[in-house]
Amino acid sequence: MEDFKQALAKKAEEAEESLEMRFDRKFDAPDIIVSAMRYSLFAGGKRLRPVLMRETMRALGDDPEKIRSLADAIEMIHTYSLIHDDLPAMDDDDTRRGKPTNHIVYGEDTAVLAGDALLNLAMETALSGIPDQDPKNYIRAAQILFASSGVDGMIGGQTADTITDIADITEEKLNYIDEHKTGALLRASVLCAAVAAGAEEREIKALDTYAQSLGLAFQIVDDILDVEGDEKTLGKPVGSDEKNHKATYVSLFGIASSEERVQELKLNALGALGRIDGDTSFLEDLAEYVCDRDR
16 A cells, blocks of 8 residues: 555646646736635645546546646646635634645635636636547536536535534435535546546446545545544544534444445445456555545
8 A cells, every 4th residue: 555655646746747837827816816826726635636537547548648637627626625615604624734724824805716716727727628639528528527516516515515414414415415525526537537538338337436436435534534533644623523513424324334334335446447448456546545544
């Protein structure tokens, strides 16, 4: 697993370098908004989503450079969602990735605008990558990305999370929240690559099963770490779910059952990869990492 962590870190650096290139220009905007955008985008994230997108493309035998713009865009979207999620009106968190959250540093008004700006830059970035020749699959992939981050995806899940109290939770409601708020972008990472690569329908279905299992497992592990994790390792406070009366797998089923569910999902994800013809070793190791991580 240590070898994989090193490989993942190297691929995360590649994703970081690509994002840096998006800021290698003069913006026609006040310096403070660009500074706020950069502050959160380059705050040390795992870059899991762009790496997952690029590695899915590679597993299918295609060139990850074809979807570089989509990979950059999905990380911008993920980052904007974190900025807004940390706001006092949402989770009211003071730290993220071991640093003060965006609104603590720049104020709530600028934090809102920084999130909005990253979302718009993500759309600009994604559309900039449309190939001149045979753009159909790329455009379909971009549509998946935008839908996954919108009201039918991440926004829908975030809304349900905001309005659902722990006293009202059911397994059905919790699955909806987790599959949309967290799972939608992880699923999009895989499906965007599959569609852009022109994968066969059977491969797309298998990868979709992998991605859905991975996304749900990721959120359940987050729920567990919010109770049992180390604050220094996580880079954010633990216990915030209980403080905000958030419904989680742990609050509904307890730690032991949540851990069992993660292992079931890991087996589902690995089983789905067995239906892919290409080299899925990195995706397999990624599933192991996501399900067994401590941060």
